Amino acid sequence: MMKSGRKWRNWSGIVQATPRDVYYPESIERIAEIVEKCRREGRRIRVVGSGHSFTAIAASDDVLVSLDLLQGIVSVDANAGTVTVWAGTKLKLLGELLHAEGFAQENLGDIDVQSIAGAISTGTHGTGIAFGTLATQVVGMTVVAGTGEVVSCTEASHPELFKALQVSIGSLGIIVQITLRLRPSYKLRYESSRVPLTDCLKRLPELKAQHRNFEFYWFPYAEPCQLKMMNETDEPISPNRKLRDYINDVVMENALFGALSGLTRRFPALSPTVSRMCAAAATVTRKVEMSHRIYATTRLVRFNEMEYNIPADAMADVIREMRETIAREKYRVHFPIECRYVQGDDIWLSPAYGRDSAYIAVHMYRGMPHEQYFADMERIFLRYGGRPHWGKLHTLEAARLSTAYPMWEKFGWIRDEMDPDGILLNGYLRRVFGR
Template identity: 65%
Template sequence: MLPMIENRKEWTNWSGSVIATPKLIRYPQTIDEVIEIVRKECILGGKYLRVVGSAHSFTPVAASDQVLVSLDGLQGIVSIDVAQATAVVWAGTKLKLLGELLHERGLAQENLGDIDVQSIAGAMSTGTHGSGHRLGSIATQVIGITVVNGLGEVMEYTEESHPEVFKALQVSLGTLGIIVQVKLRLRKSYVLSYESKRMALSDCLTQLPELIEGNRHFEFFWFPYAETCQVKLMNEADSPISSNRVSDYVNEKLIENTLFGLLSGICRVFPSVSSTISRISASSTPIMTKANYSHRIFATQRTVRFNEIEYNLPKDAMTSVIREMREAMEREKFHVHFPIECRYVAADDIWLSPAYGRDSAYIAVHMYRGMPYKRYFQVMEQIFLRYDGRPHWGKMHTLKAADLMKRYPMWQRFGEIRAQMDPNHFFISPYMRELLGI
């Protein structure tokens, strides 16, 4: 008997920006149970379904008012080949757990983002990425995908066996079927050294070429109305694990979360102090170094909740876009104190990846949960769009199919593959129908 919750009143994502009332929530424990859900609820019952990972998308990409499928019961490693540095893992495996399981066998993923609570399939399917101008998104590490399609069939795909379907599946927004297993290309476990420092934003922008080329990972956070930004650098190291637990606790728990949460609460009650709080936050960003295994360095604790919009841009657009963003902030006087996160990612050939065909800059704009964000995000989005921006699929944006098809050369072909995999639209919610133009 499949575990389920019937007539649940409400489901919400991490930030609270999306609320849904699914009639059924299913928690399959096996591939056969996934097949049963598709056949019973979709093929026989005529319902649509969406699959949810950790609810970290800010858009309704995972929301469903009919059937919601959680893959939390499908976690862990299915098989591993240490010599070839590959592993088949269950699609619902959370990145934090996956990192530890792989490390036990002496392996690691080549790159991750700064949040490790997502499922591997959810992170892959929405184009989630980390930083590193020579490194692609998480989806680029996937070399095999097992999926239950809209006909209730279990199918396996690789780039060699089915190149077009595979490229559509790597970033598919859950519209081609329920991904149940993924095969990952890995590498030996490695240590990363991490450095956080403060730098004048003007100096950071001037030194971008050196910072990008000189580090395996480079990102920076600039604070609205402040001249100081936080620069984060990560590089492979032969050094042993080094960490000061007291210092790490003070910097990462007390300053970046507890204190920042208190300051954010003040901004919500008294929005006019946001610019002052932003400058205070910029001047108190941690100056620190440490080293640890990669999966433990990539992840950053996030207890202060927010809403977010993030766009992919051509790599060379970063400085010009930031200049326009700062001018807009000065003109509009937005009440915002959250930093803007800026990263670089390598080009890929995945059809719906925002980094398709171009080395990319990513800019993520945040607003503290409970504070008005729509006008702020709207103005920033218009700047991004002028530079041929493509939205991160899991972050807020306003684009629909007519806009998106102009930005993705393989948009039409993706739609054709999607129709083959799910001819009856069982994996299409009203939101996805509008997004894809179905």
């Protein structure tokens, strides 16, 4: 199926493009045909999942390929504890499909609208010092290279290509199938509480060690921060949660926050007051649910986001410096800052390559100026060896990125082999790779 001439926007609306042709292929063979045609004609091609990246990673004014018709489970190997899925499968759907088979992913992020291919390709992560990014769960992939060749690989069959593909920013080919390592379905007990930020920072070593999944949100200009902890449990699923969750997640955290955000956009000087109000009203709750249903949070209020990976031990120092800078510069921001932990890995372009990591994400309500705020926060992250999340806003280009990733040059060699004509590169990726 093909559609043409329609404007495309990402989730926040900050990225827009008008592709000449948009394809919705229904098979691997069709994808290979599209790639081969683009190569013959010298056209550029990009792939889009859910459009949830804030960078222009998926933008194309030429050919755009959507994987929305390639969703679902291909096969399950119960003995090996693995599943092969179509790359366009959305994480929310995947969680339910796996649960029906008695399985689950070992960890997930707090958004479940992304496609599995988009999530792993950008280094998407959850939180927990014993868990890597979602890409660390991958044990096999099938990809259509920029040459049109279909390649299936594992770490055993193609060790270097596999390490490059796990987080590839969609630059090596169109991933069409993914094999994931699974575990049996499990339940999590979720608890949230409010504590002063100074107490939270003092207790970070204890909090991240004692809880399977730990993260916290702190609010500019406010002292309270919200702690979120999740741990495995055999307790029964919490009964009669639908109405309470709707009030907390939709009414309080989205409808009310959306109204306050709209007010703040109109009257930016209210930002500190709104931030303090939100901190004081942060949800304190406890519930038990199946893992795939509890990781994700409802996000109806749209925003733009920058997120950086830093060494795990730098979390408290970075936050203190951020707090001082926000207070000094008096930024008009009311969105909380999200702070998480991720185990280090050996994936070439993973921001967590070679180090246990902290991730810090800053947000700005859509339509409010974010550039100077993000730039000052980025300078702090970079002083601590920061690496940007590939799906979030950043200003780095090839010269700076090449010094942050030890395997950068080797990744470039693989990229040249997989896409010798550069048909998979758009303007954003050419800046990233210096091509």
